[in-house]
Amino acid sequence: MDLGLSDKVVLVTGAGSGIGRQIALDMVAEGAARVVVADLNEAGAAQTVAQADEQGRGVATAVRLDVTSFENANSVVSGIQAEHGRLDVLVNCAGAWRVNLFTDSKPEDWAFEINVCLMGVINCTRAALDPMIAQGGGKIVNISSDAGRIGEFRQAVYSGAKAGVIGFSKAVAREVGKSGVHINCVCPGYTKTPGTAGLTEELEARIAKSYPLRKIGVPSDVSRVVVFLASDGASHITGQTLSVSGGYVMV
Numbered sequence: 001m002d003l004g005l006s007d008k009v010v011l012v013t014g015a016g017s018g019i020g021r022q023i024a025l026d027m028v029a030e031g032a033a034r035v036v037v038a039d040l041n042e043a044g045a046a047q048t049v050a051q052a053d054e055q056g057r058g059v060a061t062a063v064r065l066d067v068t069s070f071e072n073a074n075s076v077v078s079g080i081q082a083e084h085g086r087l088d089v090l091v092n093c094a095g096a097w098r099v100n101l102f103t104d105s106k107p108e109d110w111a112f113e114i115n116v117c118l119m120g121v122i123n124c125t126r127a128a129l130d131p132m133i134a135q136g137g138g139k140i141v142n143i144s145s146d147a148g149r150i151g152e153f154r155q156a157v158y159s160g161a162k163a164g165v166i167g168f169s170k171a172v173a174r175e176v177g178k179s180g181v182h183i184n185c186v187c188p189g190y191t192k193t194p195g196t197a198g199l200t201e202e203l204e205a206r207i208a209k210s211y212p213l214r215k216i217g218v219p220s221d222v223s224r225v226v227v228f229l230a231s232d233g234a235s236h237i238t239g240q241t242l243s244v245s246g247g248y249v250m251v
């Protein structure tokens, strides 16, 4: 199936590592015209671009973006618009978390997770909507989490931020559907990335056992779904939330 991504300009946040990196690589592989690899971690973003360039198309570029800053999000989107004249796809994948009991956590932990995981999505979405509405359409895919659907032990504020991403996405989908802008959420379950590297093999095995498909995810499990939702194949889908977690969450 031709996914219709060949003339598309794509921005992926958090693309210097893990799931975001795989999304950027898959967008390049699917023939996107330009893939902007945005991350706070500039070395990670440069590494993603180097990996993308191994595909021989030279369409990926790295940019430093701190999603917690609306000014930074706006300037990155303005730069893309100035250079390419459009922005077709935004994938909000940047994320960060702290694992602790809520009763042990501090206001600085709450602010950190809310700022990156919820405000980051709000900042980048708002910045992307101007060009998307002006050009008559676009696709936004927000990486939430199963934590945001069912609540994760030791991740109370992260779960709240990710639930916020789902509610925000649905509300904006209602507002901008008439302009041809689609917004959907993908909720990974436990996925092996540098961000989850601290888990022991024993805990990974326990998690896998709790998933009906009996395995934990890898970044490509998630990225393939994101690429589809960003493509012409998702022409009549908006405001939806899809778990990619081996059947762990069924709603």
Ligand code: NAP
Pocket (backbone or CB within 6 Å): 013, 014, 015, 016, 017, 018, 019, 020, 038, 039, 040, 041, 044, 065, 066, 067, 068, 092, 093, 094, 095, 096, 116, 120, 143, 144, 145, 146, 187, 188, 189, 190, 191, 192, 193, 194, 195, 196
């Ligand atoms: P990861 O490997 O840690 O990658 C996340 C990337 O986002 C890192 O490069 C990180 O940079 C970057 N980042 C952090 N704060 C940022 C900011 N303020 N602005 C821009 N970039 C920032 O994580 P991952 O496991 O791939 O997770 C990707 C997304 O999936 C996140 O939204 C996460 O919540 C979600 N998710 C992951 C899992 C999982 O099991 N892996 C499960 C459910 C949902 P630094 O390295 O400098 O921090």
